[in-house]
Amino acid sequence: MNDITNTALGEDSLSVSKKRKILDAFPSSQSVPQQQQQQPSSLEKRQKPENNNIDLKSMRDRRQQLESVLKEKQAAKETLRKLQSEMWSIRTQIPELELKLEKAMDEHRAIERNYKMKQRDLDFLSSKKEKQIHELQLALELFQQEDDYKLNQEVNRLADKFFNEAQQKEEQRRKAKKQETKDLESQLVDLNEEKKVIEESFEDQLSNLKREGEIKIENIKSDYHLKKQAIRLQIENTKVEIDTTNKMIEEAQWTISTNKDKIEKLSNEFKIAKADSGEFEEKTKTLRFDVSSLIQISADRSKEYDKLKEKSEKMVEDTQTLKEKLLEEETARRKLHNRLQEIKGNIRVFCRIKPELETSSFPHKITPLLETTDGKEHLSISEVPNTDQRQLQFNSNKSNIKKFNFGFDKIFGMESSNSEIFGEISQLVQSALDGYNVCIFTYGQTGSGKTYTMSNPNDGMIPRSVQLIFNRIEQLKKTDWEFKVEGQFLEIYNENINDLMTESYLKNLDKIKHQIKHNEIEQTTTITDLTTISLSNAEEVGSILETANRNRMTASTNSNNRSSRSHSVFIISLKACNTQTGESTTGKLNLIDLAGSERISQSLVTGDRLRETQNINKSLSSLGDVIISLGNKKSQHIPYRNSKLTYLLQYSLGGNSKTLMFVNVSPNVKHFNETLNSLRFATKVNNTHIGQATKN
Ligand SMILES: Nc1ncnc2c1ncn2[C@@H]1O[C@H](COP(=O)(O)OP(=O)(O)OP(=O)(O)O)[C@@H](O)[C@H]1O
Structure with a gap:
């Protein structure tokens, strides 16, 4: 760089001296005359005359050349100056670049050092690895050299270890199981206690509910009676008041018309009196006063009449409100009643022990069981071994005899009357009135009191039910319920239906084939050609029972009491409609006295008796099967068709019935x-346990 500068400077200095020489040799056109004036050279003086014009021209050319050279020089000078300034700027960058170069060199050296170190480490590692591979190879060789004995020893050691561990684990498991069993047992005890407590509380709740329900029904009943009486009294009072008011109105009207006459008469008199003038003036005043007071009286009477009319209207309104309230209470009673029935269960069994008429053959005293633990009442029947003495009693405590315990919803002892029994079933009759299907059966051996319970005149379940039905119908009229009651009475003998209400019973006996027809949509049953009696009062049922009884008795012979060998079915249909609310219900009360259930060995009888026995056994066991299937939720099929009786009662047993x-x-x-x-x-x-009943 310095060389370049020096060269440039050398050229510059050269060109300056050269310029001076050239300028000296070739003066400018302006300066020429001046030089000519000042000092003309001898040569110039000599050549001037001949070459003067040529020289001047060449000089001018030269001068022009010189000037262009000078311009070029000037430009070169400028270029030089630019180059110089560039050179200075480069020069200033040189130390910085030198520093950067130095730094890069340092970095390069460091990288080189690092590389060398890494190379060394790598060499060291590869030698170490080789050493390790060698050691491993040696170890592998050693391992391969180990003999079977050592291996067996190791296997045995491991087997022992495993066996011990297994034994320990088995011991632990046994202990844990023991502990678990203990825990479970104590849990079971707790659960049993809990169950006991729950059962007790459930029993309490149930009995409370029963009590509450009964109290509520009683309260509703007494309220209803009180209200009924109050309404009746109010209606009577209203009637009296209306009569009085009417009389008063009549009186007032009569007074008004009389007064009108009087006024007319008086005004006539007044006119006459006026004509007579003065002396009657006083009289006129009095008469005027009389007239105005009479008008006042008439106005008062008409106000009184309005008030009475208003009062009477209010009373009519109150009566209507009370009637509506009564209807509401009746609906609530129905709900409560059916809830109570559901709580009691849709299938219930009552046991009735017939009084022993032959006292000599029954040596033991019967005592009732007072305490029950499962909400049921219990009796036990005992057999004394090796003796002929057996006893049937409530809760026998004797330990030396074989006892059979039974629990039922209710047990009626020998002293129980039909009225007492009806008290328990009257609520089911109410359910039939409320639109439910109800079946009441009597089951037992011949002579055990089935017919006495079901149809004893006046107090049997049939006459009492009919009586209750008509009493209730009368009461329900007050809440706008209207009933249509129909009765049918039939018997099923040898799987054949006979009409017990027809006078031609004997003639038709076992000949007419009455068909049972079901309407699946309406869930109703009809029996072809069977007498249906429209019942309008309780007294009619007496003659129905009489006819049926007579028919059954006449068909029996000395050798065969047919009535004991057939089922009798009394059907009461109850169709109800409320004229105010439009609500309608259909209930059915089926009262069934079943054929005697005694097991007569089929091998002992032949002919008609065998057929009879087979049919009774079949229908009674079908009845049991149907009820049990209904209670078994898994049952897909209910075997109603297995007997005439169950087929007839298809819609009166099960879900829709009590x-x-x-x-x-x-x-x-x-x-x-x-x-x-x-x-x-x-x-x-x-x-x-049959599901909850639904209303028809
Ligand atoms: N609780 C009772 N109180 C008084 N007498 C009774 C009672 N129960 C039954 N009896 C009498 O016992 C006798 C047999 O009773 P009942 O006819 O009712 O039996 P049953 O089971 O209907 O027999 P069957 O199967 O022959 O019809 C009758 O004379 C009846 O009056």
Whole structure:
């Protein structure tokens, strides 16, 4: 760079001296005359005359050349100056670039050092690895050289270890299981206690609910009676008041018309008096006063009349409100009543022990069981081994005898009357009135009191039910309920239906084939050609029972009491409609006196008796099967078709009904086996829980 500068400077200095010489040799056109004036050279003086014009021209050319050279020089000078300034700027950058170069060199050196170190480390590692591979190879060789003995020893050691561990684990598991069993047992005890407490509380709740329900029904009933009386009184008072008001109105009207006459008469008199003038003036005043007071009286009377009219209207309104309230209370009563029935269960079994008429054959005293733990009432029937003495009693405590315990919803002892029994079932009759299907059966051996319970004149379940139905219908009229009651009475003998209400019973006996027809949509049943009697009062049922009884008796012969060998079914249909609310219901009360259930061995009878026995056994066991299937939620099929009786009662058993079965038993030792069988059958039925009933 310095060389370049020097060269440039050298050229510059050269060109300056050269310029001076050239300028000296070739003066400018302006300066020429001046030089000529000042000092002309000898040569110039000599050549001037001949070459003067040529020289001047060449000089001018030269001068022009010189000037262009000078311009070029000037430009070169400028270029030089620019180059110089660039050179200075480059010069100033040189130290910085030198520093950067130095730094890069340092970095390069450091990288080189690092590389060398890494190379060394790598060499060291590869030698170490080789060493390790060598060691491993040696170890592998050693391992391969180990003998079977060592291996077996190791296997045995491991097996022992495993066996010990397994034993320990088994011991631990056994202990844990023992502990778990203990825990579970104590949990079971707790749960049993809990269950007991729950059961007790449930029992309490149930009995409380029962009590509450009964109290509520009683309260509603007494309220209803009180209100009914109050309404009646109010209606009577209203009537009296209306009569009085009418009389008063009549009186007022009569007074008004009389007064009008009087006024007319008086005004006539007044006119006459006026004509007579003065002397009658006083009289006129009095008369005027009389007239105005009469008008006042008339106005007062008409106000009074308005008030009375208003009062009477209010009373009519109050009566209507009370009537509506009564209807509401009736609806609430129905709900409560049916809730109570549901709580009691849709299938219930009551046991009735017939009084022992042959006292000599029954040596033991019967005592009722007072305490129950499962909400049921219990009796036990006992057999004394190796003796002929057996006993049927409530809660016998004797330990030396074989006892059979039975629990039922209710047990009626020998002293129980039909009225007492009806008190328990009257609520089911109410359910039939409320639109439910109800079946009440009497089951038991011949002579155990089924017919006495069901149809005894006046106090049997049939006459009492009909009586209750008509009493309730009369009461329900007040809440605008209207009823249509129809009755049918039939018997099923040898799987054939006979009409018990027809006078030609004997003539048709076992000849007419009455068909059972079901309407699946309406869930109703009809029996072809069966007499249906429209019932309008309770008294009619007496003659129905009489006809049926007479018919059954005439068909029996000395050798065969046919009535004991057939089922009798009394059907009461109850169609109700509320004229105010438009609500309508259809209920059915089926009262069934079943054929005697005694087991007559089929091998002992032949002919008609065999057929009879087979049919009775078939229909009674079908009844049991149907009830049990209904209670079994898993049952897909209910075998209604297995007997005429169950087929007839298809829509009156099960989900849509409330069922009550009386098991009638005899306390006589002679009937021990039959009694035991009846109680077993009834227990099966009692253990069935049928779903909640729905209204038709
Ligand atoms: N609780 C009772 N109180 C008084 N007498 C009774 C009672 N129960 C039954 N009896 C009498 O016992 C006898 C047999 O009773 P009932 O005819 O009712 O039996 P049953 O089971 O209907 O027999 P069957 O199957 O033959 O019809 C009758 O004379 C009846 O009056």
